[in-house]
Structure formats: C-alpha cells, structure tokens
Amino acid sequence: MAYKIAIDPGHGGRDPGAVYEGRQEKDDVLELALAVGQILEDSGADVVYTRVDDVYNTPFEKATMGNNSGADLFVSFHRNATPTPGSANGAEVLVYSDEGLPAQVARNVLAELSEAGFANRGVIERKNLVVLRRTQMPAVLLEVGFIDNPEDNQTFDSEFEQIAQGIADGILESVGITSAPSQGMENPDEEMPVPDGSEPEVLYRVQVGAYRERNYAYDMLNQLLADGFPAFILYDDNLYRVQVGAFANLENAIRMERSLREYGYNTYITT
Ligand SMILES: [Zn+2]
Structure with a gap:
C-alpha cells in the first residue's frame, strides 16, 4: 500500500485564520496545501485532504478525518501572525513532541523553507493543539511565514512553487519516498x-x-x-x-x- 498523507489546510469557511490587510490565512494555506498535495500524489503517495474548498471544520473534526483516513502522517498548513504586525518573520514547525518522524519532517521542511527565503524559527513543541494532540499518527503543523509581514508575503507569493516543492520534498525524504512520479494507471x-x-x-x-x-x-x-x-x-x-x-x-x-x-x-x- 502506498504511503498515505493527510493534508490539512488550516481554518476555512467562517474561520479565516489570521487576516492582514484583507489577506486571509485560510486562502493562502488552501492554495499551498493543494499544491503540495498534488506533488505528493505525483510522487506516488496517497493523499487525503481535510478540506479542498472554503469550508469550516473544527480542529477536532480535522483530526478525526485524519484518523478515519488511516493516514501515516498528518500535515497541517498555517501562516503565522503576531499582535504587532510586522514584528516577526520566518517559518516554524509545531510538533506535539520533538522526536521521531515529526522531528525529522519538521527539520527537513524547515531546511527547504529556509532555502526558499524564510528565516528558520525552528521546531516548537506544543501540547495543546488539537490537530497535534488528537491525531493518532505522527503530525506536524507548518507555519509558513507571517501573514502580517509584507516581506514574508512577498516570499510566499514570489517563491510559491519552490515553497510547495520544498515542503513536498521535505516530507518525501523524511518518509523515504524517492520514486519517480507514478503514471496514474490506478485511477x-x-x-x-x-x-x-x-x-x-x-x-x-x-x-x-x-x-x-x-x-x-x-x-x-x-x-x-x-x-x-x-x-x-x-x-x-x-x-x-x-x-x-x-x-x-x-x-x-x-x-x-x-x-x-x-x-x-x-x-x-x-x-
Ligand atoms: Zn492558523
């Protein structure tokens, strides 16, 4: 069976996530998550999504979808923000516990995001996030730059393809998938x-x-x-x-x- 990855674009629907000058986190992360998912699929992984459109589900429902899908890895996509816009920048990855596969995925993805132009803020343990705590498989939560930082947004927009490819590569090398894209004969x-x-x-x-x-x-x-x-x-x-x-x-x-x-x-x- 192919390696299965649950892709969770954060927020959605009536929950926009962080908003800065009309730009909404839920839109950025959906676009990025779908791009990453496509690359993962093309590389032979099975991919399931907690949403593929602008719909709202609670974090608990998102974690449950991941669990019901039987995925081997859960990747949640977010963008960061601070109380004082523009005061912080860079990418970070949140994990429940900084060990094992999540630690590996986090570091490989951060190395790729750093190459794409984001400052590397490192791996941070968070015990109280539902999508990290309630998921039964290894899980990571990516904060792909600060949406309230114009320079991070510039990086997000101008390096979008490299960022998507980098995140996919970071995941694939962590889980040991290096195969060429499948030819889609099964579907x-x-x-x-x-x-x-x-x-x-x-x-x-x-x-x-x-x-x-x-x-x-x-x-x-x-x-x-x-x-x-x-x-x-x-x-x-x-x-x-x-x-x-x-x-x-x-x-x-x-x-x-x-x-x-x-x-x-x-x-x-x-x-
Ligand atoms: Zn978020």
Whole structure:
C-alpha cells in the first residue's frame, strides 16, 4: 500500500485564520496545501485532504478525518501572525513532541523553507493543539511565514512553487519516498480533461447517493456531515440526491470525490 498523507489546510469557511490587510490565512494555506498535495500524489503517495474548498471544520473534526483516513502522517498548513504586525518573520514547525518522524519532517521542511527565503524559527513543541494532540499518527503543523509581514508575503507569493516543492520534498525524504512520479494507471478517471474556465456557469457536484426514500437520504446526509463533508440534499425527479459541494473547477470536484472515496463512499460527478 502506498504511503498515505493527510493534508490539512488550516481554518476555512467562517474561520479565516489570521487576516492582514484583507489577506486571509485560510486562502493562502488552501492554495499551498493543494499544491503540495498534488506533488505528493505525483510522487506516488496517497493523499487525503481535510478540506479542498472554503469550508469550516473544527480542529477536532480535522483530526478525526485524519484518523478515519488511516493516514501515516498528518500535515497541517498555517501562516503565522503576531499582535504587532510586522514584528516577526520566518517559518516554524509545531510538533506535539520533538522526536521521531515529526522531528525529522519538521527539520527537513524547515531546511527547504529556509532555502526558499524564510528565516528558520525552528521546531516548537506544543501540547495543546488539537490537530497535534488528537491525531493518532505522527503530525506536524507548518507555519509558513507571517501573514502580517509584507516581506514574508512577498516570499510566499514570489517563491510559491519552490515553497510547495520544498515542503513536498521535505516530507518525501523524511518518509523515504524517492520514486519517480507514478503514471496514474490506478485511477484512470483522474485523467478527465479540465475545462479552461470558459463556462463558469457549469457546476460540478459530487453525488454520493440518490434515494426515493427521504429517510435513507437523510441517513446518508448525516453520516457525511459527521465525517466533516459539506453535504446537502437536492430533491428533483422524485429523487433525494445527496451531494457534496458544487465546484466551478472539475479538478476540485475530483479532489472531493477522492476524499470521499477514502472514507468509503461511492461517488460520481454530475453537473
Ligand atoms: Zn492558523
């Protein structure tokens, strides 16, 4: 079985995380986490995401998603901030206990982030963070520069690809994956063409079930919500259709589908 990595973009939905001059932590970390996840997948790792869109889950739910996915490693993505904007800079990695795999991942990732231009603030033990304490697998929380520091933001934006590649490399070398990118033969449905965005009115919905009995639909809805998915019911044609998310970008719908399948749901994408 492939090595499985849970990617947790911090915050989301009604929780923006740190905000500085209109820039929101939840957006930065989602973009970065998805980029890192893609590189990890291309390198042959199994990747699951606690969110692939702008949705809110509690840290406890995020940790639970990681645990339910059976991931071997949990990586949470954040950006830092201080009470006094601009007074601090650099990257740090938080771990529950500075030993074992988390310590290794932390140092390798920090070395890469340092090369990308962030000051290295080192590894910090934190006992009270839910995503570090409640996760059953080794876990790290990356603070990728300070969002309230314009120079760190400049580094984040201008070196984005190097940062994403660096974090992925730091993780992969820590867990011993060095293989070339797989050719994706196991998931041919991932090779569906992605539209160029010229038809933004089309929304891709991930459907998990369609029922004539309302109760069955609500049972499925509640199970999805309990697992942290942004599910809802669409009733038409005498059917209760249980769906998760509506995406303008097919790629994001596919990511959601993959995430659902990791939880054992049967899915297909509809428009
Ligand atoms: Zn955060």
